[in-house]
Amino acid sequence: MDRYRGNSQAIADLVKGHAVHRDVYVDREIFDLEMEQLFPNSWIYIGHESQLKNTGDFITSKIGNQPVLASRHRDGQVYVLHNRCPHKGVKIASEPCGNTGKFFRCPYHAWSFKTDGSLLAIPLKKGYEGTGFDADQAAKGMTRIENVKIYRGLIFVRLAKEGLSFEEFFGESLSTIDNMAERSPEGELEVISQPIRYMHTCNWKMLVENQTDTCHPMVAHESSAGTAVSVWEREKDNFTETPMAVQLYAPFMSPYEFYEGAGIRVWPNGHGHTGVSGSIHQDYEDVDGYQDLMIEAYGKERAHEILGDIRHNTIYFPNIMVKGPVGILRNFIPLGVDKTLVESWVFKLKGAPDKLYERGLMYNRFINAPTSIVGHDDLEMYERAQEGLHSNGNEWVNLRRLWEDDEPEETTEVVNGTSERQMRNQFYAWRKFMVQNMDQAVEAAE
């Protein structure tokens, strides 16, 4: 029996602010509704424009559980299409990326489509004459997604026809993406390699929450970052300088006071970030020549402003995290209620020294890889939570740290950096986009 479908009140009741019901992580119907409601109603990241340099280039991705592709058409535009043949539903592009030439061709019956999705040809076309085919949706070709926004090269899509505009949805949170791009002396980011992929047997929201969970690093990562610090303390006399690796690991062991002072900023619609006035990325060694390139490009004052904004993790609700100072974007792709694929990408800053890209790649494999000891610590926690939440001893997850009565739900503010405010902020948005248009959708179906 459906407990939640069509019952927006039951869904809203799962989020109390200072607590959320465990069904948001373990209930299959809730997961299905996230795919039907939350993801289509939100702006979802699907890739970067630099992955589509030439006409005919394509990338594939998913919005919730729906396969999509983006392609560069001969008019220079990027089109985002539902990745299925209008004939029998066969996925047209099966690889993460590639070049399809002048058209897509379905491997099943050779229906072909221009790279903007429109129908090009069907074999034995005569068989459709006078059948009414021209009025079918199939005659239009691959279904195009209208709501597409490319922002500083990042491609976002909203599947739902109605909803918040891109600017309304993200608002001031776009400042993190701006800062990441401006760290390039040319103001441009580039993807030149594949992501690190890491499979998690847990709900996707656990990963998203963990990005602004500042009370776990010194505990859960004592085993990895803590060991790195202790080995370094013992071995450092054998070194003339602090290796990049140690600079990346050590800040994870910063004490609570550090995170308290660093602050968290929340924005409307579930976005927010850690590291407002300090972050674990603040003490990396300068890269030779980089400052000069930045000053040349932006002027001294602006360059210092850009490089001085060392935000830690920015959540773009619902499912990506951007880490500006190391140029990393993590995409938390839901595959099932207890299965999440994480793809972690490193951007190259155009016109910046290679050393910065080297550092981004190193950070990515230290923290975000299936071979990462920091990742091992985190995944262990998520998996234990996914299992523990099935206990009926307590059906609620507690998010009360630094809670205040009448906490505003749609606001911009900076709070103590150990607050669970951003996790609550995400759930307010979760509730909003889960039930948006739900009652109308049910009425339409009846």
Place this chain on the structure above:
Amino acid sequence: MNRDDLIDFVYDEAATIDQMRWDDWLALFHKDGRYWMPLEWQQEDPILQPSLMYEDRLLLTVRVERLAGERTFSQKPKSRCHHLMERPRILSMGEDGGVHRLRTSFIYTETRGDLLERYSGWVSHELVEVDGALQIKLKRIDLINFDAPFSNIQLFI
């Protein structure tokens, strides 16, 4: 060094891992030795192309000490591993600046609690002689599905 010495070294190195003799294993690495798991097919650059691992002795030491930590929760219960290896092929015997190169096909198995994961690929060794003993300058692991999303790989292939 003769051919058998080189081949034995590759088998013995895997045995130190399977038997979890971590200090013995680390001691097999040259002071500038590296352990590399590429993330691309026939990858050439470990620095400016993404890798799963590219670690020196300092970082390998961190990993080994972490495995023994009281608060290393992802190792409760501890993982075990098993290397099944084809006979190593000797690609060169010191002709190239004193470096011996071998390539070995493997199936590697690692446990995590009740789970068991299996990985296949090739391990390439670059070995040098220091004071009459072989040391690892580079151990490179190319998985056949390097681009697939794995769960935790916590020990050493």
